[in-house]
Amino acid sequence: xxxxxxxxxxxxxxxxxxxxxxxxxxxxxxxxxxxxxxxxxxxxxxxxxxxxxxxxxxxxxxxxxxxxxxxxxxxxxxxxxxxxxxxxxxxxxxxxxxxxxxxxxxxxxxxxxxxxxxxxxxxxxxxxxxxxxxxxxxxxxxxxxxxxxxxxxxxxxxxxxxxxxxxxxxxxxxxxxxxxxxxxxxxxxxxxxxxxxxxxxxxxxxxxxxxxxxxxxxxxxxxxxxxxxxxxxxxxxxxxxxxxxxxxxxxxxxxxxxxxxxxxxxxxxxxxxxxxxxxxxxxxxxxxxxxxxxxxxxxxxxxxxxxxxxxxxxxxxxxxxxxxxxxxxxxxxxxxxxxxxxxxxxxxxxxxxxxxxxxxxxxxxxxxxxxxxxxxxxxxxxxxxxxxxxxxxxxxxxxxxxxxxxxxxxxxxxxxxxxxxxxxxxxx
Ligand SMILES: [Zn+2]
Numbered sequence: 354x355x356x357x358x359x360x361x362x363x364x365x366x367x368x369x370x371x372x373x374x375x376x377x378x379x380x381x382x383x384x385x386x387x388x389x390x391x392x393x394x395x396x397x398x399x400x401x402x403x404x405x406x407x408x409x410x411x412x413x414x415x416x417x418x419x420x421x422x423x424x425x426x427x428x429x430x431x432x433x434x435x436x437x438x439x440x441x442x443x444x445x446x447x448x449x450x451x452x453x454x455x456x457x458x459x460x461x462x463x464x465x466x467x468x469x470x471x472x473x474x475x476x477x478x479x480x481x482x483x484x485x486x487x488x489x490x491x492x493x494x495x496x497x498x499x500x501x502x503x504x505x506x507x508x509x510x511x512x513x514x515x516x517x518x519x520x521x522x523x524x525x526x527x528x529x530x531x532x533x534x535x536x537x538x539x540x541x542x543x544x545x546x547x548x549x550x551x552x553x554x555x556x557x558x559x560x561x562x563x564x565x566x567x568x569x570x571x572x573x574x575x576x577x578x579x580x581x582x583x584x585x586x587x588x589x590x591x592x593x594x595x596x597x598x599x600x601x602x603x604x605x606x607x608x609x610x611x612x613x614x615x616x617x618x619x620x621x622x623x624x625x626x627x628x629x630x631x632x633x634x635x636x637x638x639x640x641x642x643x644x645x646x647x648x649x650x651x652x653x654x655x656x657x658x659x660x661x662x663x664x665x666x667x668x669x670x671x672x673x674x675x676x677x678x679x680x681x682x683x684x685x686x687x688x689x690x691x692x693x694x695x696x697x698x699x700x701x702x703x704x705x706x707x708x709x710x711x712x713x714x715x716x717x718x719x720x721x722x723x724x725x726x727x728x729x730x731x732x733x734x735x736x737x738x739x740x741x742x743x744x745x746x747x748x749x750x751x752x753x754x755x756x757x758x759x760x761x762x763x764x765x766x767x768x769x770x771x772x773x774x775x776x777x778x779x780x781x
Contacts, residue, residue: 354398354752355380360391361403361718362732366410366707367688371732377408379714382751386710401747405722407732409688410707411470411715411750412661413695416561416599416620416649418476418498419460419485420453423777424654433567433629433655441654444780445477452776454481458769460659461489462761467660467742468717470750473561473597473620473649473699475534479517487525490755490763492715494597494699495521496534496561501545511548518556528751530558530700532597537563538582539570546589553594559700560591564598564619567631571603583608592617597698599649600625601639602632609635613643618698621690623667624658625651636672636690637681647698648691660742665691669737684737714752719744 356379363375365387376393378386386393421441428440453476464472471492474482479497486493497514501507514533522531533553535541541549553560565571565582574582584607586592592615601612601619612619621634639646648668650659665687672682682690693706704713719726719740726735726744748756755762 355385355396356752357393357397357400358403358408358718359393359400361406361408362721363387363708364407364409364688364733364736365709366693367685367733370685371407377403377708379749379752382714384708384710384712384714387708403718405720406718406747407721407736408708408716408718409736410692410705411717411748412468412665412691413647413699413706414464414469414472414649414659414661415597415618415647415695415698416622416651417460417472417474417659418652418654419472419474419482419659420448420456420476420478421652421654422460422463422659422773423448423452423456423780424652425657427654427780429628433631434569436629436655447779448477450478450481453478454485455769455772455776457482457485458489458764459773460653461485461491462764462766462769463653463659464491464661465489465748465755465761465764466745467662468719468745468748469659469661470715470717470748471696471699471701471705473532475532475536475561480520483521483524483529486529488763490528490750490753492528492705492750494530494532494559494561496532498534498536499545499549500536500540501542502540504544507545507548511545511552514549515552515556518558522556522558526751532559532561534561537566537570538574538585543589546586546591550589550591550594559595559597561597562599564601565603565608566600566626568603581605581608583611587611587615595700597647599651600631600634602626602634604635604639606642609639609642609644612639616645618645618647618694620647620649620698621668622649622651622656623664623671625656627667628657629655633671633675635675636668637676637678640682640686645694645697646690647695661691662740662742662745665737684734687737688733715750716748717745718747720746
C-alpha cells in the first residue's frame with residue numbers, strides 16, 4: 354500500500370518547525386519520503402488531499418488507565434487518597450473483563466479522535482485491553498498494575514503480570530508491547546520491587562509506575578526510610594531497567610539526577626495533577642537536568658478526559674508558571690514532549706515520534722480552517738496554544754488509516770457508547 358498525503362503543512366519533528374507545503378509518502382507501515390514544496394511522483398493506492406491541513410507525528414499518551422473512562426464523572430472534587438480508597442478501589446472490586454473491554458474501546462475512540470496514536474496503560478484485565486487495542490489499531494505499551502497489600506499476594510500478582518507479558522508482548526503486528534507495573538512505592542514493598550525488576554530484566558521489558566505524585570506519599574516515605582521515593586527505588590536497583598515514572602510532581606534535585614543518570618522517563622500528567630491538587634511537576638528543571646519528559650493524561654476518572662492536545666497546551670503553560678519564566682517550555686519543546694519524547698519513554702525512540710523516511714508511519718492531521726486557528730502565522734504555535742482535540746480529522750498508525758475526514762474506520766462509536774452506558778448503570 355502506497356499512500357500520498359498531498360500539500361499539507363508538515364511538522365516533521367518539532368525542533369525543525371513547520372514545512373508550509375509538502376507531500377508525504379507512506380509505503381506499507383513506514384514513511385518513505387517528505388517532499389518539500391510538493392511534487393512527489395509515482396503510483397499511489399490512495400491520495401489524500403492535505404491542503405489546509407497540518408500534519409504532525411502522532412501524539413503519545415505515556416501514562417493512562419484506559420478503562421477508567423468508566424469512572425468519568427463518578428467521583429470528583431476529592432483528594433487523591435480519599436478518591437482512591439473511598440470511591441475508586443471499592444468500585445474496581447466490581448469490575449469485570451467485559452467492563453474493561455468496552456470502556457477501553459471507548460477510551461480508544463476518544464484517543465483516536467484527539468490525535469493519540471500510541472499510549473502506555475496499566476490496569477486490570479489487561480487481556481481485554483489488549484484485545485481492544487488490537488481491534489482499534491493503535492499502538493500501546495500495556496501492563497498489569499501490581500498491588501500486593503499482603504505478602505501472600507506477591508507471587509500471584511507477579512505471575513499474572515508475567516503471563517500477560519509472555520502472551521502479548523509483540524502481538525497485533527508488533528503494535529502491542531508489554532511492561533511490568535508495580536503500582537507505586539507506597540503500594541508495593543521492597544520484595545515486589547526486587548522481584549519485578551529481576552523479572553523485567555529477564556523479559557527485557559520496562560517498568561511503568563507512579564512516582565512522587567503527592568506530597569503526603571513523599572513525606573511518609575522520608576519519615577519511614579529517610580529517603581525520597583526515587584532514592585528508595587534506586588536503592589532497590591529498580592533503575593537498572595528502563596523506567597517510566599508517571600507524575601514526578603515532588604522531585605528534589607537529587608531525584609532529578611537519579612532519573613537522568615539512569616535514563617528513566619518522567620511522565621507529566623498536568624490535568625490529573627491539577628484536578629487532584631497534587632502540585633505542578635518541575636518540567637523545565639527535569640528537562641534541563643537531562644530527564645526525558647513525556648506527557649500523559651492519567652485515567653479519565655481523575656483527569657476527566659484523554660485529550661493529549663489539551664495536555665500539551667497545559668504542559669507548556671504550567672511550566673512557565675512553575676519556572677516563573679514565560680520562556681520555559683516553548684511550544685516546540687512541549688510538542689516534543691508529546692511526540693518523540695513520549696515515543697522514547699515507551700522504548701520506541703528509534704521507531705516513532707517524527708515524520709522522516711524509515712520511521713513508522715504514525716501521524717495526525719488537523720484542519721486549519723477554523724476561526725481559532727486563523728490567520729495561521731505559526732501553525733506549530735497554533736497547534737500547541739490554540740488547537741482543540743476535535744480539530745483532528747485524520748489519524749493513521751503503521752500506515753493504516755484509523756480516522757478519515759472525522760470518520761472512524763476501525764470502531765463503531767455509536768455501538769460502543771450504547772454498550773458503555775448499559776454497563777455503567779451497575780456502578781451508580
Ligand atoms: Zn496513573
